[in-house]
Amino acid sequence: MWSFFHKLGSPPWLYRIAGTILRWLLPVTIVALCVGVTWGLLYTAPDFRQGNSYRIIYIHVPAAAVALAGYYVMAIAGAVSLIWKMKMADVAMKSCAPIGAALTFIALVTGSIWGKPTWGTWWVWDARITSMLILLFLYLGVVALYEAYDNKEAAGKACAVLTLVGMVNIPIIYKSVDWWYSLHQPASIKMTGDTTIDPSMLYPLLLMIASFYALFTCCLLMNMRAEILEREARTGWVKKLALGYRS
Amino acid sequence: MSAVAQAPGPARFCLVLLRRQLTLAVRRPIEIGNPLLFFAMVVALFPLGLGPAPDQLAGFAPGILWIIALLSNLLTSDTVFRSDFEDGSLEQLLLAPQPLFLSVLAYIGAHWLLTGLLLALVSPVFALMLNLSAPAVGVLVASLLLGTAVLSLVGGIGAALTVGLKRGGMLISLLILPFYMPVLIFGSAAVRNAVLGIPATPYLAIIAAMLCLAIALAPLAIAAGLRISVDA
Numbered sequence: 431m432w433s434f435f436h437k438l439g440s441p442p443w444l445y446r447i448a449g450t451i452l453r454w455l456l457p458v459t460i461v462a463l464c465v466g467v468t469w470g471l472l473y474t475a476p477d478f479r480q481g482n483s484y485r486i487i488y489i490h491v492p493a494a495a496v497a498l499a500g501y502y503v504m505a506i507a508g509a510v511s512l513i514w515k516m517k518m519a520d521v522a523m524k525s526c527a528p529i530g531a532a533l534t535f536i537a538l539v540t541g542s543i544w545g546k547p548t549w550g551t552w553w554v555w556d557a558r559i560t561s562m563l564i565l566l567f568l569y570l571g572v573v574a575l576y577e578a579y580d581n582k583e584a585a586g587k588a589c590a591v592l593t594l595v596g597m598v599n600i601p602i603i604y605k606s607v608d609w610w611y612s613l614h615q616p617a618s619i620k621m622t623g624d625t626t627i628d629p630s631m632l633y634p635l636l637l638m639i640a641s642f643y644a645l646f647t648c649c650l651l652m653n654m655r656a657e658i659l660e661r662e663a664r665t666g667w668v669k670k671l672a673l674g675y676r677s
Numbered sequence: 678m679s680a681v682a683q684a685p686g687p688a689r690f691c692l693v694l695l696r697r698q699l700t701l702a703v704r705r706p707i708e709i710g711n712p713l714l715f716f717a718m719v720v721a722l723f724p725l726g727l728g729p730a731p732d733q734l735a736g737f738a739p740g741i742l743w744i745i746a747l748l749s750n751l752l753t754s755d756t757v758f759r760s761d762f763e764d765g766s767l768e769q770l771l772l773a774p775q776p777l778f779l780s781v782l783a784y785i786g787a788h789w790l791l792t793g794l795l796l797a798l799v800s801p802v803f804a805l806m807l808n809l810s811a812p813a814v815g816v817l818v819a820s821l822l823l824g825t826a827v828l829s830l831v832g833g834i835g836a837a838l839t840v841g842l843k844r845g846g847m848l849i850s851l852l853i854l855p856f857y858m859p860v861l862i863f864g865s866a867a868v869r870n871a872v873l874g875i876p877a878t879p880y881l882a883i884i885a886a887m888l889c890l891a892i893a894l895a896p897l898a899i900a901a902g903l904r905i906s907v908d909a
Contacts, residue, residue: 564858567851567854567855568855570851571851571855574848575848575852578842578844579841581909583909584841587905588838591901591902591905592834592838595834596855598894599855599856599859602859602887603856606858606859606862606863607862
């Protein structure tokens with residue numbers, strides 16, 4: 431157990447193991463994404479009310495779900511790096527932020543593309559949309575803070591503190607945005623009349639959610655590998671790697 | 678008698694710090710006036726931008742006043758630790774035996790007394806200029822008193838994380854504004870309720886709850902941020 435913990439702190443080991451995981455996870459993810467996209471976009475029945483436009487759900491919902499989960503991954507990594515001073519947790523946290531921001535952005539864009547045919551408008555100040563927008567700001571704040579520091583060690587710690595503050599605040603923000611919305615606007619817009627979803631539509635959706643999680647993991651590992659190489663650029667093992675030795 | 682003076686206890690140390698911050702501010706009265714002047718100027722921007730119709734302004738007044746209070750708090754947050762960071766006294770503070778939690782509270786308390794409290798006290802004047810109905814003015818003052826304290830505490834986190842950076846000014850807004858949003862929601866909702874004649878106390882209670890949470894947790898984050906900034 432503890433030796434595993436110590437190994438996690440070793441950049442070359444993590445670099446190698448991330449590479450091994452990627453070697454099988456990446457193809458699986460790509461296949462799952464392709465299957466999910468074709469299944470969802472081509473082979474499911476069109477929705478009774480929304481016709482074909484509902485199909486964007488297969489991109490929108492997975493992106494939104496993983497964008498939310500990504501913040502927790504980032505915050506946990508930040509906490510680990512603050513408490514146990516693990517450099518690799520710091521690498522993980524730093525690598526999470528741009529991926530999470532991208533996914534949040536995808537969720538917002540696909541949502542607004544979906545909103546145009548269904549609600550007749552690109553943007554609504556709805557509770558959920560507003561919360562996602564704030565989540566995007568939180569992610570971008572972490573990226574901006576990291577880039578502002580010249581000393582990358584301090585940057586990691588500062589971002590870890592910021593993500594933890596965000597972790598405490600996210601439920602408060604979400605709850606207050608919820609209240610704000612229910613106070614000010616009648617719930618004139620509903621995503622769909624009834625929340626039940628037919629199994630024939632649900633299974634491809636579940637597959638897409640699973641593959642987006644896998645995609646997040648792949649991007650995270652690739653990002654981490656690049657970050658490790660950058661940080662360890664002056665060490666012997668990276669030089670050997672760059673010169674073409676297989677370690 | 679020992680020649681070495683006894684170190685002051687935490688509570689006393691906290692009061693000394695508070696008095697020091699206030700004295701420093703009183704010596705430069707213009708800087709106390711700046712946020713108020715900012716408040717007045719931005720209030721003047723809204724009729725110019727939205728049109729002078731009194732009814733329309735009255736409808737927007739709760740939101741306008743709250744957003745301006747939030748912005749002037751944000752702009753002053755950046756300076757809470759900066760001068761002490763630059764002259765090295767912040768480093769001494771971190772080395773002091775007294776708990777940093779309380780020292781940080783003293784800094785934030787001084788910031789609130791100099792911005793939030795004063796803003797809340799002058800806000801009725803601007804509320805009348807924006808045609809806010811009279812019964813809502815009391816609620817506005819109460820919500821600003823509670824809410825700006827939360828803003829000062831949360832803003833302190835941003836200030837602590839960016840104090841070591843040369844270009845902190847814009848960054849602190851990006852970091853902190855998302856965390857200001859809940860306070861804005863409940864603060865303006867309280868005033869709006871008061872305008873409509875609905876009791877505003879539930880919202881004030883929620884802001885008070887946020888304040889309790891912020892007093893308990895924000896100093897921890899600020900202290901951690903200051904240690905990072907001073908080490909970097």
